[in-house]
Amino acid sequence: MQYISSTQNALVKKVLQLQEKSRLRKKEGLFTVEGIRELTLALNGGYEIDTVLLYEGLVSEAEINKLTNQQINLVSVSKEVHQKIAYRSSTEGVVAILKTKSNSLDSIIFNTNTPLVLIAEAPEKPGNIGAILRTADAANVDAIFIANPKTDLYNPNIIRSSVGCVFTNQIATGTTEEIIDFLAANNIHIYAATLQNSNEYHQEDYTKASAIVVGTEATGLSKEWRDAAKQNIIIPMQGQIDSMNVSVAAGILIFEAKRQRKFN
Numbered sequence: 001m002q003y004i005s006s007t008q009n010a011l012v013k014k015v016l017q018l019q020e021k022s023r024l025r026k027k028e029g030l031f032t033v034e035g036i037r038e039l040t041l042a043l044n045g046g047y048e049i050d051t052v053l054l055y056e057g058l059v060s061e062a063e064i065n066k067l068t069n070q071q072i073n074l075v076s077v078s079k080e081v082h083q084k085i086a087y088r089s090s091t092e093g094v095v096a097i098l099k100t101k102s103n104s105l106d107s108i109i110f111n112t113n114t115p116l117v118l119i120a121e122a123p124e125k126p127g128n129i130g131a132i133l134r135t136a137d138a139a140n141v142d143a144i145f146i147a148n149p150k151t152d153l154y155n156p157n158i159i160r161s162s163v164g165c166v167f168t169n170q171i172a173t174g175t176t177e178e179i180i181d182f183l184a185a186n187n188i189h190i191y192a193a194t195l196q197n198s199n200e201y202h203q204e205d206y207t208k209a210s211a212i213v214v215g216t217e218a219t220g221l222s223k224e225w226r227d228a229a230k231q232n233i234i235i236p237m238q239g240q241i242d243s244m245n246v247s248v249a250a251g252i253l254i255f256e257a258k259r260q261r262k263f264n
Contacts, residue, residue, distance in 0.1 A: 002076065004081055006081070007084045015097065016085060018031060022151065025152060026152060030097050030100065031097070031154035032087070032156060033095075038164040039096050040067055042096075045168060048070065049098055051097045052075065053085065054095075055076075055082035056093070058094075087156045104172060112142065114209045115188065116206070116212075117144070118143075118145075120246065121147040122147065122215070126158045129146070129161070131247035132246065133169055134165045139254045139257075141254060143169070143172065144172075145211075147173075154166070180224060180228045188209040188210065188211050190229040191212050191231055191253075192213045193232075193233055193234065194215070194226055195220065196232060197226075199234070200233070200236055201234060201252070205260065212250070212253045214249055216246060217244075235252055
């Protein structure tokens, strides 16, 4: 097993660049993930390993080999190198380079005739995206779509804030127009969370094939979604403001759909 003790090593520099540069992640088709839990979720989600860098003061080679039957390129690093590449304070001694997967709409497979889909249009903050992905996982939705994405899914902050739920959901990205066309082709009804011409969310029937769409707190949903929706829906506000955090709104709406489906 190779051993790296210098923070100026080419592989160490590559890890840092993959963490920082979206353009490089897209060009190379690679991204980084930290921690045993996140790495395990990624492997369970069918992701392929490129390289695993481990600090043997915290984790052993045997522990990493237990995670997968894949042939792993393992690299041992010094404590100084590990501290340099660790994106967060506790990574259990593991930083891995993985291969990205296709997030095209064509990659989505529904195993039911009545899928439940969660859609977020143009989310920007990695923390909100991560929280939405956690909600999607908790509700076990059939897919989650990001329309007009402002950042790539393999941003380290998204992976961290989603606690690995980037790897547990079926996720696709595309333009609003592409996703609306996909939903129409699959006979999935759209329910758009917006203030205009809306019914209270609990009045609608989500037991058939349904897509619940949320937008940003600043601008809401685009006109395309409002026009394409079977029904616009609203969460009644009882305080002094007229909106809430997008991930909270997504949770309220998606779990109402799950309640109607008797959590199936």
